Amino acid sequence: MSDPLLRQLDAVTVPVPDLDHGLAFYRDQLGHELLWRNDAVGQAGLRLPESATELVLSTALEYAPNWLVTSVDEAVERLVAAGGHVVSPPAPIPVGRVAVVGDPFGNPLVLVDLSGGTYVTDATGQVV
Numbered sequence: 035m036s037d038p039l040l041r042q043l044d045a046v047t048v049p050v051p052d053l054d055h056g057l058a059f060y061r062d063q064l065g066h067e068l069l070w071r072n073d074a075v076g077q078a079g080l081r082l083p084e085s086a087t088e089l090v091l092s093t094a095l096e097y098a099p100n101w102l103v104t105s106v107d108e109a110v111e112r113l114v115a116a117g118g119h120v121v122s123p124p125a126p127i128p129v130g131r132v133a134v135v136g137d138p139f140g141n142p143l144v145l146v147d148l149s150g151g152t153y154v155t156d157a158t159g160q161v162v
Contacts, residue, residue: 039109044102044146045079045088047095053078056091070153072128072161079153100144106131109145113137128161129153 050056053071057078060066066080066089076093090100103109106124113135114120121142122134130149134142153161 036112039103039112040101040143041104042102043085043087043099044148045090045100047090047092047098047100047144049095049097050091050093052093053091060089060091068159070155070161071159072153074161075128078159098142098144100132100146103145103147105149106133106145106147109133109147110135113143113145118143126150 048056048060053073053076057068057071060080061068066082069079069081069088071078077095078091080089080091082089110120110124110133117138118135120133121136124131124133127146128150129152130147133145135145136142156162
């Protein structure tokens with residue numbers, strides 16, 4: 035048996051109509067601290083205080099967990115070999131790579147590696 039593929043839950047993506055409305059609810063009303071905001075991709079990351087997992091507000095993505103893997107490309111190969119299928123092939127993102135695969139039961143798995151590092155932000159949380 036090889037090492038487990040899914041390392042940890044990197045983020046949970048939550049769709050919002052726009053970032054300001056999403057932040058007004060999740061940050062201002064529910065108290066989650068803003069970690070980063072990237073208007074260019076329509077996303078903002080909020081801290082979950084008892085976890086390394088982020089709550090990511092998105093204007094373009096569906097509600098989904100995002101699984102951290104060591105390498106997206108290798109994870110896709112392994113999942114396909116195990117009976118899964120590619121929904122969205124590996125692609126670059128500002129912090130690494132992402133892909134979406136389907137398991138044999140119809141569940142999408144969003145796979146992320148942080149091979150590009152993490153966001154650098156200014157004092158207001160804006161990605162620079």
